Amino acid sequence: MAENKEGSSELQESSKDETSENSSSQFTQDLKSVLVTSVLNLEMLDVDLYRGTHHWVPRGQRLFGGQIVGQALVAAAKSVNDNLFAHSLHCYFVRAGDPKVPVLYQVERTRDGRSFTVRSVKAIQHGQPILICQASFHTLQPSPLQHQFTMPGVPQPEDLLTVEELIHLYLSKPDIAENAKQGLNKLLANEVPIEVKPVNPPHFYRLSAAEPKQLFWVRARGHIGEGNMKLHCCVAAYVSDYAFLGTALLPYPNYRAKFSASLDHAMWFHSTFRTDEWMLYECESPWAGGSRGLVQGRLWRRDGVLAASCSQEGVLRVKPVMEPSKL
Numbered sequence: 082m083a084e085n086k087e088g089s090s091e092l093q094e095s096s097k098d099e100t101s102e103n104s105s106s107q108f109t110q111d112l113k114s115v116l117v118t119s120v121l122n123l124e125m126l127d128v129d130l131y132r133g134t135h136h137w138v139p140r141g142q143r144l145f146g147g148q149i150v151g152q153a154l155v156a157a158a159k160s161v162n163d164n165l166f167a168h169s170l171h172c173y174f175v176r177a178g179d180p181k182v183p184v185l186y187q188v189e190r191t192r193d194g195r196s197f198t199v200r201s202v203k204a205i206q207h208g209q210p211i212l213i214c215q216a217s218f219h220t221l222q223p224s225p226l227q228h229q230f231t232m233p234g235v236p237q238p239e240d241l242l243t244v245e246e247l248i249h250l251y252l253s254k255p256d257i258a259e260n261a262k263q264g265l266n267k268l269l270a271n272e273v274p275i276e277v278k279p280v281n282p283p284h285f286y287r288l289s290a291a292e293p294k295q296l297f298w299v300r301a302r303g304h305i306g307e308g309n310m311k312l313h314c315c316v317a318a319y320v321s322d323y324a325f326l327g328t329a330l331l332p333y334p335n336y337r338a339k340f341s342a343s344l345d346h347a348m349w350f351h352s353t354f355r356t357d358e359w360m361l362y363e364c365e366s367p368w369a370g371g372s373r374g375l376v377q378g379r380l381w382r383r384d385g386v387l388a389a390s391c392s393q394e395g396v397l398r399v400k401p402v403m404e405p406s407k408l
């Protein structure tokens with residue numbers, strides 16, 4: 082991958098490592114997460130201009146927002162020095178992403194300050210922006226001010242089932258409705274590059290109204306490894322948009338989304354973490370109204386350290402379900 086003006090960023094280092102790994106052992110390459118090898122591995126077309134491809138597209142046939150955010154952060158991170166760490170990003174999804182064409186990422190070097198560096202990224206398809214994103218990077222500046230909430234007490238991932246295992250359990254029910262079976266098999270066919278273990282999975286038969294809160298353990302499929310924090314932040318951006326907006330629907334089992342899409346997405350990165358290790362994603366929706374819903378999330382390391390926080394508002398247009406769906 083060509084060097085850009087700033088010299089090689091960490092991400093380029095990792096891709097150099099990757100190249101060396103590739104040459105050393107195909108086995109290592111097979112273990113590397115598909116997030117690293119394809120979803121977040123952008124092709125550099127020119128200085129500050131990159132092209133991304135797609136790995137998994139949700140059923141709604143618009144690009145997965147987490148992929149666009151993760152790729153935009155990858156593009157921004159390539160133009161900053163290795164001594165800077167991503168600490169926040171704010172973005173708007175302004176048009177649906179088209180799964181049939183790649184996405185171009187155009188990076189503007191908005192400001193290089195003494196401590197903070199800001200990049201603006203436009204994700205472009207068919208000559209139009211689909212996402213506008215600002216990302217900010219900070220040098221390490223320790224401080225006596227240090228506090229965080231306490232991580233919720235939940236069962237460990239080893240004691241929970243993956244989404245795939247839960248689906249197989251539901252599919253084994255003798256009286257499962259045909260349409261529910263088709264829906265579940267479609268979910269199974271998804272090649273989502275992250276493993277998810279819901280802490281409070283929905284009850285199969287009757288979805289009663291629940292609090293707009295959900296928790297699940299998440300991790301990237303495959304190996305990413307230590308050290309490349311910018312890459313882990315990009316994977317966290319990808320992960321943070323998975324099932325996030327659905328938190329706002331939990332109190333309404335008699336409605337289902339007719340049209341839903343993320344409008345914006347904001348993230349703050351607090352500490353080092355490994356997205357290829359289990360992390361607890363705590364999601365809640367403090368508000369919904371006017372065909373919109375607000376969701377907030379906290380990503381926790383297993384040792385209880387708060388790794389990242391995120392917020393998102395989405396458009397939620399719903400229609401009544403004749404009878405509560407069996408999943």
Ligand SMILES: CC(=O)SCCNC(=O)CCNC(=O)[C@H](O)C(C)(C)COP(=O)(O)OP(=O)(O)OC[C@H]1O[C@@H](n2cnc3c(N)ncnc32)[C@H](O)[C@@H]1OP(=O)(O)O
Nearest residue numbers: 143144145146147174175176177178340342343344396398
């Ligand atoms: C979870 C995820 O990853 S989602 C992926 C990431 N997020 C995205 O892709 C969102 C990208 N942004 C967008 O697509 C656009 O900004 C939008 C759709 C959110 C808003 O754009 P607008 O031009 O204002 O669209 P608007 O909301 O008026 O219409 C959108 C659709 O809802 C329909 N609609 C509009 N108003 C209403 C309404 N009151 N009731 C029902 N349907 C409506 C429209 O007919 C349109 O349907 P169509 O696309 O089949 O024509």
